[in-house]
Amino acid sequence: MTPAPTRPEKSVTARALSVLAAFDVTHPRMTLSELARRADLPVATVHRLAKELERWGALERDEDGRYGVGLRVWEIGLLAPIHRRLREVALPLMLDVHAKAASNVQLAACDGFNAVYVEKLTSEQAVPASSRVGGRMPLHATGVGKSLLAFQGPAFVEALLTRPLDKHTQWTITDRGGLRRQLARIRADGYATSRQEYRLGSQSLAVPVLVDGTAVAALGVVEYSLERDLMAHLPALREAAGGISQRLVTAGADPFPSLIDE
């Protein structure tokens, strides 16, 4: 076996991955120079790598010449276990909630110390970029995030509480004692709300999808208006989350089979 290279400069693979990792929901399209800056690589290197990645379909260029992530990455990304089982089980039930609620429905799971959207159904045409599928959201400030957090093991919650709780709006709970009390109430009630705690003008309601008492996902409704009656969605959310739990249990295994050793 050849040992992994120990020289300080990045391998070709690492540089190619840095180019790809420069993209995120707030930087979905970039010029060559933006890409080089965010990847922290010389323009000439990025130019050469980008050409190769484009030929393979990992990058695409729009008509203004800006680079974006290509279809090939989407295709391969679908094979990631985080997406597959949970989404397949949940999507039909999410569509039921969407039909009843006429609102934005989202399914999220924990990804490190964030919530990540696994699936989302929108009813409004313009939703914030960060709430797209694959977008990451803070656990302490969103409905789905708090539902996930309230039903994790105590060690996970304690680890999260040692980290700074970012203040996203004046309503975000950044006080650890206050967050602990709210999580206890969420455990008792079985649902979580966020009223302008992540973004002014939006509110959300979410319930956990429980397998053996732990939230493997959370199902929520987001309203980009404060006029709507959030709690009216609770029965539909509970029914759907119960259905997803049951199907996951029947399917008989962890929804993320490859993440068990994390």
Next chain:
Amino acid sequence: MTERRAGDTRTGTARALAILRAFDDAHRTLSLSDIGRRAALPIATAHRLVAELEAGEALIRRADGGYEIGPQLWHLGLLAQHAGLREAALPLLQDVVVKTGHTVHLAVLDRAQALCVERLNGSGTVAPRHGPGGRLPLHCTAVGKVLLAYADSGSGVLSETELVRYTHFTVTDRSLLARQVAEIRRTGVAFSEQERRLGVWSIAVPVLAGDRLVATLGIIAAMGTPRLRSTVTPLQGAAAGIADRIRAGDRSGPARHPRSSVASR
């Protein structure tokens, strides 16, 4: 690189990408030796590249030692323009399933095939054999024929499509196919009657933004389904709705689409 196999002229990037390509729907978990074999790389090279891909979270190693595609690629893939198209389309696909009871799918042209971006199953219909990420031939499926009909005339897709015979209904005569395609462009509706699978019909319509084809939307159903042609109206309604949503997305924010501006944040 001394490990490079004789005659292997691939660059380092190409070999790393070949490792990712070793994974597909039928091969979601691979051992190191599977990866080496499928990517045509010596085991030592595969070992080094896999370690680098794992360090970048493009691959993850399971407890049993097998490798899978990592969440990092899933996250990145969702930034591709067609992921935005899919999100814009989902509620409208659901409408079509509710109205017709049939399985509906959304596809785009990719490398002379129809790449299925999303699929929703109807209740009592034919089990589709392709999910999101699945590929269909162009010349014998309704979605494929729509893509052929609206492909740029200069692209040569029609002349380059290999006319493989799947059933005795498959159109393998290029001039007949060209006539069908012209008719589809005129009427805006494509049909495939048992041309891909015996016992299966499909219907598809284009999703057009202005005069540009964005995607195609189709239904598949068992042959003999009554009033199948009446599903054209809900399909066309949904296609128009998807085009509206894409245009709205272009105007108002998230980059859903190559013509949209950088997200306004």
